[in-house]
Amino acid sequence: MEKREQLYEGKAKKVFATDDPNLVIVSYKDDATAFDGLKKGTITGKGSINNRMTNFLMKKLEAAGVPTHLVEELSDRDTLVKKVSIVPLEVIIRNVSAGSFSKKYGVPEGIVFDAPTIEFSYKNDDLHDPLLNAYHAVALKLATWEEIELIKKYAFAVNDFLKAEMLACGVTLVDFKLEFGKTAEGQIVLADEISPDTCRFWDVKTNEKLDKDRFRRDLGNVEGAYHEMMKRLGLAE
């Protein structure tokens, strides 16, 4: 499948048309941003790592019963996916306090929750992705109640799978962000990516951060952390 015209360029990926109106190609970039694009940089090799890690995990999620947009990995950075309209909600699951949760509620990072939490934010950089609840999302016509129920079910299923998968390679799944899309037939599927850009991964023993927080917080060895996650998953030497 060949890339045709560019349909969209986001902060971390580009999307290209194909000759099939129901399929598009996502192309992962090395560009990294934080704080709604305010901080900009490059993480060398990130595009390839995030592409391969996302596809590896989405394949397993499909097998575990979570529908995804994945069709076929085309190359290091490019993947053929179903064309979807993205539901403009960022769906965040947390198992351990960190990041904006710690800041907002005034608690230290690292508190292990008895049960995971879920939250939604409105995917809108100009508004700084404001937090909203399901009633707000329905009022704003971002999704229907039925779609939100399905998204919640899939998000918790992703958490169950991903938590176990990470624990098996010595990584604590602290939190992560998912995005869902709607296909031409109206099916809700997992879209976007699952990578160190969109998850917090901590080493089980040392709590060393193995994710994009190293870039957000200028902790150094950003590339090393992404590569370490690939090694842990058996996707690199």
Ligand code: TMP
């Ligand atoms: P937060 O603690 O900053 O709200 O982030 C929660 C999770 O969501 C964390 O794993 C990082 C991820 N995330 C994104 O993927 N994109 C974003 O724009 C933000 C703010 C967080």
